[in-house]
Amino acid sequence: MDSGVDIFFALFSLISAAAAAAQGGGGGAARQLWCVAKNNAEDAALQSALDWTCGPGGADCGPIQNGGPCYDAADLQKTASFAFNDYFLKHGPSEETCNFANTAAITDLNPSHGSCKFPSSLTAGNGNFSGAAGVDSGGVDPSSSSSIARLRSLVNFMLLAIPLVV
Numbered sequence: 001m002d003s004g005v006d007i008f009f010a011l012f013s014l015i016s017a018a019a020a021a022a023q024g025g026g027g028g029a030a031r032q033l034w035c036v037a038k039n040n041a042e043d044a045a046l047q048s049a050l051d052w053t054c055g056p057g058g059a060d061c062g063p064i065q066n067g068g069p070c071y072d073a074a075d076l077q078k079t080a081s082f083a084f085n086d087y088f089l090k091h092g093p094s095e096e097t098c099n100f101a102n103t104a105a106i107t108d109l110n111p112s113h114g115s116c117k118f119p120s121s122l123t124a125g126n127g128n129f130s131g132a133a134g135v136d137s138g139g140v141d142p143s144s145s146s147s148i149a150r151l152r153s154l155v156n157f158m159l160l161a162i163p164l165v166v
Contacts, residue, residue: 032120035088035098070116
């Protein structure tokens with residue numbers, strides 16, 4: 001086998017192992033995650049994001065309407081959190097689907113309250129979230145999905161850069 005091919009496979013193995021580790025592929029238990037409004041988000045920004053999420057975003061906002069189990073006209077943060085979480089789960093749990101102009105963050109603390117139950121990333125049917133490693137109740141691990149993207153770019157570059165001799 002050509003030495004360029006050997007180097008390629010060695011590097012590819014290392015990159016694959018790093019990607020699996022960054023994705024939480026170490027065999028640990030999957031974590032439940034939710035997308036919620038940030039505590040420090042301004043009301044105007046939250047309302048704008050909520051309007052988009054319940055409109056063009058396509059989130060199911062029925063439970064936060066008057067008479068619904070999550071209706072609370074006095075708490076915009078809880079209301080927006082429910083809509084953000086629904087969108088997050090419907091469009092694939094990721095940092096990108098839980099941003100809403102930087103008014104939302106991913107958490108592992110269940111935001112359910114009273115009769116208002118928030119489904120989690122585990123109940124979305126996927127059972128896992130690639131960014132789960134390093135996520136805490138304060139927000140998102142900013143490096144996880146960008147690291148994976150960088151690793152994929154490197155692999156693609158390697159595929160183009162190393163001539164394969166057959």
